[in-house]
Each structure stands twice: as structure tokens, then as C-alpha cells.
Amino acid sequence: MVGHQGPTRRACLGLGVELGLGVGLLAAGVLARPAPAGGAPADGLTEAVAGRVRAVTGDGHLVLEDGRRVRLAGVRLPHPSDLPPGASPDERARVRRYAAAALAVLRREATGHRVTPWTPEVERDRYGRVLAQVTRTPGGAWIQARLIAAGLARVATMPGAAAGAAPLLRAEAAARLVGRGLWADPLYAPRAPGQTWPWLGTFQIVRGTVVDAAQVRSRVYLNFGPDWRRDFTIRVERPRTAGFDSAALLDLRRQYVQVRGWLFARNGPMIALDHPAALETRVTLG
Numbered sequence: 402m403v404g405h406q407g408p409t410r411r412a413c414l415g416l417g418v419e420l421g422l423g424v425g426l427l428a429a430g431v432l433a434r435p436a437p438a439g440g441a442p443a444d445g446l447t448e449a450v451a452g453r454v455r456a457v458t459g460d461g462h463l464v465l466e467d468g469r470r471v472r473l474a475g476v477r478l479p480h481p482s483d484l485p486p487g488a489s490p491d492e493r494a495r496v497r498r499y500a501a502a503a504l505a506v507l508r509r510e511a512t513g514h515r516v517t518p519w520t521p522e523v524e525r526d527r528y529g530r531v532l533a534q535v536t537r538t539p540g541g542a543w544i545q546a547r548l549i550a551a552g553l554a555r556v557a558t559m560p561g562a563a564a565g566a567a568p569l570l571r572a573e574a575a576a577r578l579v580g581r582g583l584w585a586d587p588l589y590a591p592r593a594p595g596q597t598w599p600w601l602g603t604f605q606i607v608r609g610t611v612v613d614a615a616q617v618r619s620r621v622y623l624n625f626g627p628d629w630r631r632d633f634t635i636r637v638e639r640p641r642t643a644g645f646d647s648a649a650l651l652d653l654r655r656q657y658v659q660v661r662g663w664l665f666a667r668n669g670p671m672i673a674l675d676h677p678a679a680l681e682t683r684v685t686l687g
Contacts, residue, residue, distance in 0.1 A: 442534050442543040445564030446519035449531065451538050454511045461504060462530060463511055471518050472530040475565055476545045477557035477604060478503045479583060485603055492588060499583045503553040510537070510544055523561035534565050549573050552582020555589070557604060557661065560643070563678035570681065578686075591659065594625035594633035597670035607633060607672065608659040608684055614651045621650045623658075631669040635660055635680075644677045659684045 441448065452465035461478045463471040479499035484492055518533030526532050535544040545565070548554040549572045556569045577584040577591075584590075592600060594609040612632075613624040619639050626632025640647045659681040662672040674680055 440541075441519050442536055442541075442546070443519075443565030443568060446521060446534055447524075449518040449520050449524075449533060451515055451517040453515045454513065457504065457508045457512055459504070461507055463516065463535065465516075469518075470530045471516075471535060472526055472532050473545055473548075474521060474532045474534055474562045475556060475558050475569055476548060476554040478507075478548070478554050483603055484588070485600055495586060495588060499553065499586070502582070503548060506548060506551060506553055507544070510542070510547055511535070514538075516544070519564075521562040521564040523559070532562050545569060546572055550576055550581075552576040552580075552584045555583075555604075555606070555661075558676065558678040560676040563676055566678035570678075594670075597633045597664055601664050601666055601670060603664060604662065605664050605672075606659060606661045607664075608657070609633070610655060610657050611653045612655075614654045616647060616651060621645075621647055623650065623653060626669075629668065633670045633672075634667075635672050635674050636667070637674045643675050645674075653682070656682065657684060658682050 450467075452467050452469060454463050455466045456464040458464060458470075460480075461473060463473070465471065479496055479502075481493065481496060481500070483496055515538045516535050517538045518531050518535055520531065520533045523532055536542060537544070545554070546569060549556065549569050556566060556573050558566050576582060591606040591608045594607060597605065597607055609625050611623045612626055613629075615622050615624070621637040621640050622629070623635040623637075624632060625634065637643060637645055637650060640650055660672055660674060661679050662674065664670050664672060
């Protein structure tokens, strides 16, 4: 969160996912189709051993008959932690309803079915669970895509596990555009930069115009207001290591972008951007 302006250069490589309105409108229909027979649902994934789903946990993890636990990569199901402290009983009840609906669909789609996990570069999370995009076998129905298209999950990728982000983001934009599922509720609406203070400690989608961009040593800051001590900021540590072109980031000054991640306070509200899929440089409004 700094105040001076860095150099600008028109350089778009490594800037995250570009989403256009025309593509977003088609996403739900495209993703309703199964993945190609015997093929991955997206590029950058490796096929793991298939297995039958014995159960779905309350956190939305798949328990396979062979004992493996599979965490659904690239999505975040509704969860009580979506709300900050001080949320009203009504708000908490609404989130519980969305969480229950998402689990009901996931259990219907997965329990008792044979599935194929498709692992990204990072194959397991820190708890040892398999991290994967998941398709049903046979047929190829993509579990994450169905949840996103139904408006029952948000896209939430991480470094090394963002394969499949582009089609999932398009499906999310299409669901949000028509107010499907949780997107009908203001609790899950993308936040304007000035609306982020009450949501500290939660996972949020924030969209707005970059007022200023600057590089300070190994960090790039994208500021969304004139007062970097209080206004929302995106921080990128070691951009090249994170997969970004520093000059392209600096060139986002006066551009309208959308970012997602966990909000925390560092002077003002901040999101630490650590991989390109979490930043969208063309945004489907809705």
C-alpha cells in the first residue's frame, strides 16, 4: 500500500484470466456437457486412480472406498466462515441453507458413483488429502463445474492448483449474471473496494478500478483509492515467482479488475495475490 506510481508499459502476459461477457453467457451450457471421453476436464491435470465414493464429509470432501480423501480443487463451498464476526442470525441461517444445498447436490452427484480424480501440479493439500478436479466415470460429468454452474460454490484456486480455472470462472460469471443460487444473495456479491472493511478475515471477490500501481523492492501494490493507508490494496510478493509480469501489473493503473482471496488488514484492507488465476483483467458484470 504505497502512494507513488511505477512505470507503465502495455504488456499483458501473465496477468491472470481474461473474461468477456459473450463467453460468460455461454459458460453454463458448455459446462453442462461432460468432459471428453477418457479425457481431463481441463489442461494441466494428471489422471489419478479412479475409485468409488463411499461418503461426502460435512466439509465437502469425498471419501473413497479405498480410503483416500479427495478435496475438490478450485472451488469453495458455502461455509459459516464466509461471514465476519457480528453477522446477524438471519445472515448465518442463510449461509447454512446455501451450505446444506451445496452438500445435497454434491452428495447426489458423487455418493456411490465411481469418480476419477485429476490432480494439478500440487497433488495433495497440507493435510494429505488428494487435491483434484473430479469427474464421474463413466460419462465424464465434472463435479466442480456442476456446483459452480448451479450457483452453489465460488471459484477459489491456489498456487499450483489452478488448472481448470478459466472454464470455472466463466461458469461462475454466467451463474452470477442470472442470480443463480448464492449469487441471488447480497452476502455473496462482489465487493467494491470501499466495501471491504467489514469483511476482514473472509474470502471475498473484490472488483474496481486500480487508482495507482507501484513497485517497492520485491513487491507490487495495486491501490484502489487515494489513501493507501486506509483504502483497499492488492499486494503481489515477488511477481515473477508468483507467475506475473511486473510491468504488466504496473500497467493496470486505471484498469477495472476483479480479484479474489482472503481479506486482511495491512493499513487498509488487503488481498495478497499469489497466482494469476485469482486476478481477472476483463470482468463480466453481474
